Amino acid sequence: MxxxxxxxxxxxxxxxxxxxxxxxxxxxxxxxxxxxxxxxxxxxxxxxxxxxxxxxxxxxxxxxxxxxxxxxxxxxxxxxxxxxxxxxxxxxxxxxxxxxxxxxxxxxxxxxxxxxxxxxxxxxxxxMSPGTARAKEVAFGAWTLHPDRRQLVDASGVEAELTEGEFQLLRAFLRHPGQTMSRDQLLDQIRNREWVPSDRTVDVLVGRLRRKLKDDPASPKVILTVHGAGYRFTPVPRERP
Incomplete structure (x- = not known):
């Protein structure tokens, strides 16, 4: 390497x-x-x-x-x-x-x-190439997550790249939709990061994910803050065409 x-x-x-x-x-x-x-x-x-x-x-x-x-x-x-x-x-x-x-x-x-x-x-x-075996894409709300590319694509085809920390946190949320997760629980999901994480690390990553998901931090609809408890991921169901 x-x-x-x-x-x-x-x-x-x-x-x-x-x-x-x-x-x-x-x-x-x-x-x-x-x-x-x-x-x-x-x-x-x-x-x-x-x-x-x-x-x-x-x-x-x-x-x-x-x-x-x-x-x-x-x-x-x-x-x-x-x-x-x-x-x-x-x-x-x-x-x-x-x-x-x-x-x-x-x-x-x-x-x-x-x-x-x-x-x-x-x-x-x-x-990763078109001929490479790829992890399954995940669709939620107006978004599709491409795990192998660490990439979000919205309904109009606009792409947003995710850093490793953002990607790991989003995957943790997707595994536990509707569940309130404490910062400690979320840190357990991203603890293979080489920099030492902290409670503030989770807040920073949540803020970055909200921006990329166009989730208004003043009135979020996707990643909700549960005061005194942590965060809850509530993706809007994808509309049928």
Whole structure:
């Protein structure tokens, strides 16, 4: 897997950038480097990159902005790297669509382990083809979930990509329609995430799912908040033509 994977290291600090690049190269990854988000965008446009190790604080466009832009049309793996332990920043990073969040100083072996797991998921998603056996599609309300592509398609054919966390949470809801599930129960469904989840993680993922399902957070109809208990998934039955 490593020999076929390409990692892009984006950091304006040459010491950190070179350290990560040398470490991943020694593990037989293809490695590209950029000092700014703008340089990273040029590389991403011309290469089939599997993973971006992205510093949050960059000159010019910052890492959070780049993460948000990448998520519009790409499922490349994204690990955000921050110079400080900041819970709010971590949550914002997840809301923007990052898969992982690590802080400096970091253990290169830990980042390598996270990277391998994340790249494996990215490659599995990309490897699906029309001739490949596919998991059964799930229809609910105006939506159809394509599990193998981690993709939602609405009645008019508009597609919405899901991050791994969003996908796992939606599948948990679909397995328990109409049932109130606590945050702990939902965390059990997504606990194979490499970043450490928390109650706030569930709230962040619910907010992202609501946006993609066009479920008004001020008056939700699909994912209901049950105060003091958790969330309840109540998909609207699909209308017959």
């Amino acid at each position: 490593a020999g076929e994977a390409i990692v892009l290291v984006v950091d304006d600090d040459p010491v950190t950038r070179n350290c990560l690049a040398e470490y991943f190269a020694a593990e037989d990854f293809g490695v590209l480097c950029a000092a700014t988000a703008e340089e990273a965008e040029d590389l991403i446009a011309g290469e089939n990159i599997d993973l971006v190790l992205l510093d949050i604080r960059l000159p010019g466009k910052d890492g959070l902005t780049l993460t948000r832009e990448l998520r519009v049309n790409s499922e490349v793996g994204i690990i955000l790297v921050s110079g400080k332990q900041d819970e709010i920043e971590r949550i914002v990073g997840l809301e923007c669509g990052a898969d992982e969040y690590v802080t400096k100083p970091f253990n290169p072996r830990e980042i390598l382990a996270r990277a391998k797991n994340l790249i494996r998921r990215v490659k599995q998603s990309r490897s």
